[in-house]
Amino acid sequence: MGCGACAGLHPGHIEMVETVDHAWRPRCITKDSRQGQVAEQSVRICPGSQTHYRPEEDCEAVDTTLFDEWGPVLEVWEGHAGDDELRYRGSSGGLVNALALYCIEKGGMRGALHVKARKDIPFLNESSISCDRSALLEGSGSRYAPASPCDRLHEVEEGQNPVVLIGKPCDIAAAHNAARERPGLNDKLGLTIGIFCAGVPSIAASFDLMRHLDSEDPSSVQELRYRGQGWPGNMTVVASKEGGETHRASVSYETGWGEILQKKRQWRCHVCVDHTGELADLSVGDPWYRDVSPEDPGKSLLVVRTRRGQRILREAIQAGYVVVERRSTSILPASQQNLLRTRGSLWGRLATLRLMGMPYPRYTGLKLFGVWKKRLSLREKAQSFYGTALRVFRKRLFISESWKHFNAHIHSSRRAS
Numbered sequence: 001m002g003c004g005a006c007a008g009l010h011p012g013h014i015e016m017v018e019t020v021d022h023a024w025r026p027r028c029i030t031k032d033s034r035q036g037q038v039a040e041q042s043v044r045i046c047p048g049s050q051t052h053y054r055p056e057e058d059c060e061a062v063d064t065t066l067f068d069e070w071g072p073v074l075e076v077w078e079g080h081a082g083d084d085e086l087r088y089r090g091s092s093g094g095l096v097n098a099l100a101l102y103c104i105e106k107g108g109m110r111g112a113l114h115v116k117a118r119k120d121i122p123f124l125n126e127s128s129i130s131c132d133r134s135a136l137l138e139g140s141g142s143r144y145a146p147a148s149p150c151d152r153l154h155e156v157e158e159g160q161n162p163v164v165l166i167g168k169p170c171d172i173a174a175a176h177n178a179a180r181e182r183p184g185l186n187d188k189l190g191l192t193i194g195i196f197c198a199g200v201p202s203i204a205a206s207f208d209l210m211r212h213l214d215s216e217d218p219s220s221v222q223e224l225r226y227r228g229q230g231w232p233g234n235m236t237v238v239a240s241k242e243g244g245e246t247h248r249a250s251v252s253y254e255t256g257w258g259e260i261l262q263k264k265r266q267w268r269c270h271v272c273v274d275h276t277g278e279l280a281d282l283s284v285g286d287p288w289y290r291d292v293s294p295e296d297p298g299k300s301l302l303v304v305r306t307r308r309g310q311r312i313l314r315e316a317i318q319a320g321y322v323v324v325e326r327r328s329t330s331i332l333p334a335s336q337q338n339l340l341r342t343r344g345s346l347w348g349r350l351a352t353l354r355l356m357g358m359p360y361p362r363y364t365g366l367k368l369f370g371v372w373k374k375r376l377s378l379r380e381k382a383q384s385f386y387g388t389a390l391r392v393f394r395k396r397l398f399i400s401e402s403w404k405h406f407n408a409h410i411h412s413s414r415r416a417s
C-alpha cells in the first residue's frame with residue numbers, strides 16, 4: 001500500500017522508492033541470509049495483505065449500530081485547534097496537529113511521526129518525527145499524494161519516550177499489525193490518530209494537477225499545496241518562471257480532487273475496507289454533513305475509538321489545545337456518504353477478485369456481506385462485480401509478474417501465521 005512499515009521495521013534491508021504511477025513501494029536492498037525472513041515478516045504485517053479488525057466486545061461502550069460500517073465508535077465530536085495558526089493551516093480544523101501538540105507539550109510524548117512535503121522536491125512527501133509546534137506546522141494540511149509515515153517506525157521503537165503516530169487508515173493498520181509482533185514498538189506508540197481517506201492519488205496525479213495549473217516543469221515547482229489555509233482551501237502551485245518571476249495558480253479543492261487527482265488512485269485503495277482509521281485511538285475527517293461557506297475557518301470531525309483516545313481528548317480539551325463540541329454519532333454517516341458506499345461494495349469487489357484468481361486482501365473480524373446486502377441497490381451490487389472485473393482487465397493486473405510474486409508471498413505467510 002506504500003505505508004512503509006516493512007522498511008520501518010527492517011532498516012538496511014528494505015527501503016521505500018517512489019513510483020510515478022502507483023505510490024511508494026518497498027525494495028529489498030540486501031541479499032544476506034535474513035532476506036527470506038525479512039520478506040515473510042514484511043508480508044505478515046503488510047496491511048495490503050491482511051488486517052484483523054477488533055471485535056466489538058473489546059469495548060462495551062462502542063455504538064453497536066455503527067460498528068459494521070464504521071468500526072468502533074465511542075463518541076463523535078466536531079471542532080478545531082485552539083491555536084489559530086494550526087487551525088488556519090490545517091486541512092479542516094487543525095485538530096490532528098493540535099492533539100499531537102498537546103501530547104508533546106503536556107502529555108510527555110517525544111514527538112509526532114507524520115508526513116510533510118519535501119523542501120527540495122515539494123511534490124514528494126517525506127516522513128518526519130516532529131517535536132515542536134513549528135515542525136508540526138510544516139506538516140499541516142493533507143497531502144493528496146503517496147506518503148510512507150511508517151518507514152521510520154524503528155526510530156519510534158528505539159526512542160526513550162512514546163510518540164504520536166499520524167497517518168492514513170492503512171498507515172495506522174500497518175503500525176497496529178507491526179506492534180502486535182514487536183511489543184517494544186507497541187509500548188512506544190503513545191497515541192494513534194488516523195485521517196479519513198478516500199484513496200491515495202499517485203505522483204502522476206500530482207503532475208496532472210501541476211499541468212492543469214500551468215506548471216509543466218516539475219523541477220520549477222517551489223510549493224504544492226492540496227488543502228489548508230481556509231476550509232477546505234484551494235490546491236495551489238507556486239513555481240519559478242524564466243526571468244526570476246514567480247507563477248502562482250490555484251484550483252478549488254472540489255475540482256482538483258473530483259476532476260484530476262482521484263482518477264489516479266492506486267489500485268489497492270479500490271479494495272481497501274477501512275477509510276476512516278478504525279484501528280486508531282482517534283480518527284479525524286471532514287464534517288461534510290452540512291454546507292460550508294467560503295468564510296468558514298474550518299472544523300474537523302473527530303471519532304473517539306478507544307479509551308486511551310477518550311482520555312487524551314479530555315485532557316487536551318481541559319488544557320485548551322482543542323475546542324470541540326460533542327455531536328450525535330449519526331453525523332458520521334451523514335458526513336461521509338461516499339465512504340459508506342465504498343464500504344458497501346467491498347464484499348462484491350473482493351469476491352470478484354477471488355473468483356478471478358487474483359490476489360486480494362484478507363480482512364477478518366468484519367461482516368462485509370451484511371453491509372453489501374443492506375447498503376447497495378441491485379444495480380450497485382451488480383456493479384461491484386462487473387466494475388471490479390473490468391478494472392482488472394483495464395489495469396492489466398492479471399499479467400503483472402510482481403502481483404504473482406506478491407501472491408506467492410501472501411500464501412506462504414498466511415500459512416505460516
Ligand SMILES: Cc1cc2nc3c(=O)[nH]c(=O)nc-3n(C[C@H](O)[C@H](O)[C@H](O)COP(=O)(O)OP(=O)(O)OC[C@H]3O[C@@H](n4cnc5c(N)ncnc54)[C@H](O)[C@@H]3O)c2cc1C
Nearest residue numbers: 090091092093094095096097114115141143197198285286
Ligand atoms: C489522500 C487523502 C484522502 C482523504 N480523504 C478524505 C475523505 O474522503 N473524507 C474526509 O473527511 N477526509 C479525507 N481526508 C482527510 C482530511 O483531508 C483531513 O486530513 C482531516 O480532516 C484532518 O484535518 P485536520 O485539519 O484536523 O488535520 P491537520 O491538523 O491539518 O493535520 C493533518 C495531518 O495529516 C498528515 N497527513 C497529510 N497527508 C498525509 C498522507 N498522504 N499520508 C499520511 N498522513 C498525512 C499530516 O502529516 C498532518 O499531521 C483525506 C486526506 C488524504 C491525505
